[in-house]
Amino acid sequence: MTNVIEAEQRSFMTGNEVVAWAALAAGAEFMYGYPITPQNEIMHYWTxxxxxxxxxxxxxxxxxxxxxxxxxxxxxxxxxxxxTAGPGNVLMQExxxxxxxxRIPAVWFIQQRGGPSTATVIYSQQETRLTCLGGNGEGNRLVYSTASHQEVFDYAIKAFNNAWNYRFPTFVLGDGYQAKMREAVTLYxxxxxxxxxxxxxxxxxxSSKQLDxxxxxxxxxTFNIEEELYETLMQHIADWDHMAEEVVEWAWEGDEEPDLLLVAHGVVSRAVYAAYEHLKSAGYNVAYFRPITLRPFPVAALQRAAGRCRQLLVAESAYGQLLSLVRDSLYGKTCAPIEGLLRPGLGITEELVVEWAQRLLARVG
Amino acid sequence: MERIHDHDPAMPASWNRATKPHRFCPGCGHGIFLKALGEVIDELGIAERTVFGCDIGCSLLAWDFLNVDSVQTHHGRTVPVVVGAKRANPELIVIAYMGDGGGYAIGAQHLVNSAMRNEKITVLLANNTVYAMTGGQMAPTTLPGQTTGTTPYGRDPDATGQPTLGPEMVAAITSNSAYVARGSVSNYPRLKQYVRQALENQLAGRGFSFVEALSGCPTNWHTNAKQTWSYLDDEMTKYFTLGEFKTPGQAEGGEDK
Structure with missing residues (x-):
């Protein structure tokens, strides 16, 4: 196969263009697509x-x-x-x-858009639950939530590798903002x-040679007998649990006994991280946690991060989709109140997170 | 000492003997359609490069019917699966096997668009006028007046339309390199000839090939053997013309040759 990228190169491009380059670099051989905004330029660059x-x-x-x-x-x-994206992601669940x-190792790039239904095309994290747990099964998938163009490139390569290694459908979950925004990235x-x-x-x-x-x-x-399906599925779940231990990823920074733990994923985590740094430099006792794999969710890591915190703030561009994953993970592990900064389909800025955080911090002051 | 296998009936080498007798109901047409396919795969010597895809409905019972690599997909989605495989590996010979519900209702957009794109695949569709696996509901091909699970007083064309004419539709939208025919399990030599032409068209890399087979369903028709063949030969053929509708390089027809 022709070498796609001869030497490392610093580029300034949109997230969709990064996806096309990343898929090439990862050795992807074929793309099947159907137009829907905001992922169209992946097809444009790929073709x-x-x-x-x-x-x-x-x-x-x-x-x-x-x-x-x-x-x-x-x-x-x-x-x-x-x-795909939005309503296309709904159809893709089949x-x-x-x-x-x-156990077909296909890779999907999801550029989330506002929902439900047709809605909007730029800023949203409303396909979190669908991408992690859609379909009529148990969510045996691997989902990476990226926050920057560099991560889109890095995790696209990882997605293809882990899909073919563990043989579960694998996702790189971005959004319209990451898809359309230009920023610097190193291609390699x-x-x-x-x-x-x-x-x-x-x-x-x-081939006939292989067939011999x-x-x-x-x-x-299709299965005729309940026990046959159950045994097949439990083997898949055991394989998925094994994969989960090896692939689960998160980012965690800050005090181990914070007055406030800030939690976010994807592009929103950039605003939340900026708010964390702002609060930290202002002398607040805070911490920051970001799940990078949403499926498997970094349950144990979040439990450690939240075990001794006094309260949590979950920020997302959805109405409680990340929040419910956080609550599930922490059930019985903390008495700290969990607040949600929930703006379905809206952007979240550093200033907004700081404002919410200061209000919560004043409460425990 | 005589072994029981000494008395096995003759069957195509490309049939999976381990799953015979097959799972279709007595009197079902699928076994005859698949016999034609099996014999043609043998004659063309393509078992090792053939991928057989089957749909949901009774056609899924064929998931391990053949001694060739096979995949059973979702309702109506067999065409895109084999299209994806053929595009990725053009040396494969791919077959999408389905019923009338899968091809003409839930998967109609895939049949139409793969035909429009002249995908180099072969689609084999059994038309028995009902959704058989789910208990005999109205299908796109149900005859006017025919009683089914969802037309208990007979199909009313004013409310539900006329039977879908699949090969006529496919012939109308495909290029001249397509092969399109409608046979019947009641005329086995002719049906087998159509299946062979369809696969030869794919082997030659010419384009889309499509064969519909009229097929009996005594279980859901509630018919005995005589009534089944009579319905197939006398009633269904009033709506469904037998013959080749398109042969590569020729204009579309519709007469039995």
Whole structure:
């Protein structure tokens, strides 16, 4: 395969363009897509770049088709991916549930938009619950929530590698703001950073040479007997739990016994981190926690961070989707009150977080 | 000593003997359609590069029917799965196998658009006029007046439309490199010939190929053997013309040749 990035290069580009470069660098071979804002430019950049590197693209008739064709591409042995947002993410839950059942390592880039329904196209974290726990299953997925263009690049490479390593559908969860904003990013060849790209294998349609002495493979997602499904699913859950220990990621900074622990994910965590630094330099006893994997959620790490805090503030561009993950994680582990700065589909600034934090800090003063 | 396998009935090499007798109801047409497919796979010698996709509904019972790599997908989604596989690995021979509900209702957009794009895939669709797996509800192909689970007083075309004419639709929207035909499980040699032409069209890399097979469902039709064949040959053919609708390089037709 042609080397995509010869030497490290500092670039200034949109998040969607970073996704296209990251997928190329990660060895992605095929994208199946359907237009929806704010992810369209991923397809625009991919279709410009793909022929130069002998990679493929198909624009399908809808998101159902894009998602299922991605599964077909993966089963045929190609690193394949898809990108969508909002109502497209709702439709994608159908192929994603098949990927969970058949352990198909497809990768999705989700650029969240406001909801429910058609709503808005820029700033939102309202697809947190859908991306982590959508479909009619148990949420056997891997979801990275990125906050910067550098992270989009880094975690895209990690997403492809971990998808093919653990064989669960894997997501890079961004949003319209990250998709459309331009900022600096360092593009690099993973090999030059010592990152080995995970290999692929065919699930379907092996060559006759490979077929010799091997059983033909029959993949299904239908079961006749409850116990048969239960055993299959419990094996998947055991595999997922094993993966969770190895892939779970978070960021934590600040006092171990803070008067206030600030919690946020994705692009909102940038404003919250800035607020944390502001409060810290103003002499407040505060801490900052950010889940990087939303699924698996860093439960134990959050319990440590929150175990001796006096109160928590969860900030998100949704109405309680992160908050419910935080509450679930801390149930029975803390008596500290948990407040929510909940602005579904709205931006959250450093100033707003500082204002809320100071009000809460005055309470415990 | 005689072994029981010495008396196994003849069946195509590309059939999975371990799953025979198959799971379809007595009198069902799927076994005949899949026999045609199995014999053609054998004759063309393509088992090792064939990927068989099957849908939801009775067609899912074929998930381990063949001795070729197979994937059972969701209702209506078999076409995009095999399209994705074919685009990713064009040397594969991919088959999407489904019923009339999967192809003409829930997956109609996939059938139409893959035909429009002239995807180099083969779609085989069994038309038995009902949703059989779910208990015999009205399908897009249910005949006017036909009694089903959701048309207990007979299908009323004013309220629910006329039977979907799939091959006619596909023939109208595909390019001249497509192959489109409608056969019947009651004329096995002709049906097998259509399946063979459809797969040869994909092997030649020409384009989309589509075969509908009229197929009986005595379980949901509540018919005995004689009534089943009579419904298939005498009633269904009043609405569904048998024959080739498009052969590569030729204008569309519709007459039985």
């Amino acid at each position: 410009r770049l793909a022929p130069k590197f002998k990679r493929g693209f198909l624009q399908t008739e809808d998101e159902l088709s894009a998602g299922f064709a991605t599964l077909g591409g993966v089963m045929a042995g190609r690193k394949s991916f898809c990108a 192929p994603i549930s098949m990927a969970e059942m058949m 060849d993973p090999a030059q950073r010592g990152i080995e790209l995970h290999g692929t294998s065919r699930m379907l349609g092996r 002495g091997q059983q033909v493979r029959h993949y299904r997602n």
